[in-house]
Amino acid sequence: xxxxxxxxxxxxxxxxxxxxxxxxxxxxxxxxxxxxxxxxxxxxxxxxxxxxxxxxxxxxxxxxxxxxxxxxxxxxxxxxxxxxxxxxxxxxxxxxxxxxxxxxxxxxxxxxxxxxxxxxxxxxxxxxxxxxxxxxxxxxxxxxxxxxxxxxxxxxxxxxxxxxxxxxxxxxxxxxxxxxxxxxxxxxxxxxxxxxxxxxxxxxxxxxxxxxxxx
Numbered sequence: 001x002x003x004x005x006x007x008x009x010x011x012x013x014x015x016x017x018x019x020x021x022x023x024x025x026x027x028x029x030x031x032x033x034x035x036x037x038x039x040x041x042x043x044x045x046x047x048x049x050x051x052x053x054x055x056x057x058x059x060x061x062x063x064x065x066x067x068x069x070x071x072x073x074x075x076x077x078x079x080x081x082x083x084x085x086x087x088x089x090x091x092x093x094x095x096x097x098x099x100x101x102x103x104x105x106x107x108x109x110x111x112x113x114x115x116x117x118x119x120x121x122x123x124x125x126x127x128x129x130x131x132x133x134x135x136x137x138x139x140x141x142x143x144x145x146x147x148x149x150x151x152x153x154x155x156x157x158x159x160x161x162x163x164x165x166x167x168x169x170x171x172x173x174x175x176x177x178x179x180x181x182x183x184x185x186x187x188x189x190x191x192x193x194x195x196x197x198x199x200x201x202x203x204x205x206x207x208x209x210x211x212x213x214x215x
Contacts, residue, residue, distance in 0.1 A: 001214065002099060002100075002101060002212060002213045002214055003159070003161075003211065003212055003213065003214040004101065004158075004159045004160065004161040004212050005101065005102060005158035005159045005160070006101065006102035006103070006104065006155055006158040006159070006160045006161070007096065007101055007102070007103055007104070007160070007161050007162075007163055007212060008104050008105070008106040008131070008146060008149060008160065008161070008162045008163065008178075009103065009104070009105050009106065009107075009127075009163050009164075010047070010105075010106060010107055010142075010162075010163060010164035010165060010166070010169045011105055011107035011109055011114055011117075011118070011132075012046060012047055012107065012108075012109070012187070013046055013047060013164070013165035013166060013183075013186030013187040013188065014086075014163055014164050014165050014169075014183055014186055015085065015086070015089055015093075015105075015118070015123070016083045016084070016085060016086070016089075016117065016121070017083060017084050017085070017086050018046075018082075018083040018117075019046060019187065020082045020083065021075065021078070021079035021080060021081065021082030021083050022042075022045070022046060022075075022079060023042045024078070024079055024082060025071055025074050025075040025078070025079035026040075026042050026045060026053075026071065027042075028070075028074050029054075029067055029070045029071040029074065030057070030067075032070050033057075033058070033063070033066070033067050033070065035057055040057075043187065044056075046166070046187040047108070047164075047165070047166035047168050047169070047187060047188070048108065048166070048168055049108045049133065049140045049141055049142075050067075050068045050071055050072075050108070051064055051065075051068055051137060051140055052141075054067040054068060054071075072110070072113075072135075075113070076113065076116075080113065080116060080117050080120075081120070083117065083121075084121070085121055085123065086185055086186075086205070087185075087204070087205070088204055088205030088206060089123070089205055090122075090123055091205065091209075092205040092206070092208065092209045093123055093126040094126065095209050095213075096126075096209065096212060096213070097126045099213055101212065101213075102128055102154065102155065102158060103126055103127045103128060103129075104127055104128060104129035104130070104131050104149055104152075104155075105118070105127055105129070105130050105131050105132060106131045106132075106142065106145050106146045106149050106162065106164075106169075106172070107131070107132045107133070107145065108132070108133050108140070108141070108142055108145060108168070109132050109133060110132055110133050110134065110135050111130055111131070111132035111133070111134075112135075113132070114130055114132040115130050118130070128154070129149055129152055129154075131145055131146075131148060131149035132145060133145055141168070141172070142164075142168040142169055142171070142172030143171065143172040143175040143176060145172070146162065146172045146173065146175075146176045146178070147175075147176055150176060160178055160179075161178065161179055161180070161181055161199075161212065162176075162178045162179070162180040162181070163180070163181045163182075163183065163208065164180065164182065164183070164186075164188075165182065165183045165184075165185075165186025165187055165188045165193075166186070166187060166188040166192070166193075167188065167192050167193070167196065169182075170182060170193060170196035170198060171196065174196060179198075179199045180196065180198050180199065181198055181199055181200040181201075181202055181208060181211065181212075182196070182198040182200070182201050182202065183202045183208060184201055184202060184203050185202075185203065185204060185205075
């Protein structure tokens with residue numbers, strides 16, 4: 001018997017190695033907004049909501065919204081294609097899906113973007129729910145995304161695990177009362193993830209797969 005009935009997956013840093021396209025788009029956006037991107041540590045923005053990321057540099061809400069709009073437009077045209085699945089992800093999703101595990105995403109990417117990119121990478125069909133952020137700020141944080149996904153009646157009564165690579169993922173799981181597993185092949189460091197006491201620190205996809213299936 002599997003350890004969990006359902007798994008919610010973060011996307012960037014957990015399913016997708018999307019850093020190149022994200023960083024490229026951030027640099028383009030900052031330049032268009034009149035900010036030199038070279039001194040900025042872009043690694044801090046792999047995972048958190050866009051509005052939070054741009055609010056670290058722009059104090060006016062209208063500037064934050066303009067930056068978000070520029071980023072999304074450029075990412076949809078180019079950045080979305082500059083990514084690839086992490087090693088072992090496709091086999092992991094297939095194995096879990098074939099074992100009857102209910103799979104969903106819980107990403108701060110807008111749902112439309114997540115659907116496009118996962119379809120292009122040929123893994124969208126493994127997910128019963130594609131959960132993500134809204135285009136406005138009504139569902140913007142990882143906690144809000146997870147809460148929205150959990151409202152689906154098909155998840156009621158299931159043993160659910162959240163999987164991610166950054167503090168936002170683990171904090172979101174904690175806020176929603178879910179256990180969380182952290183992947184170490186993504187963008188978060190051990191020192192960032194350990195304080196949240198994840199049920200598993202997975203070095204790779206086979207380790208995570210075996211844990212979920214209790215093998």
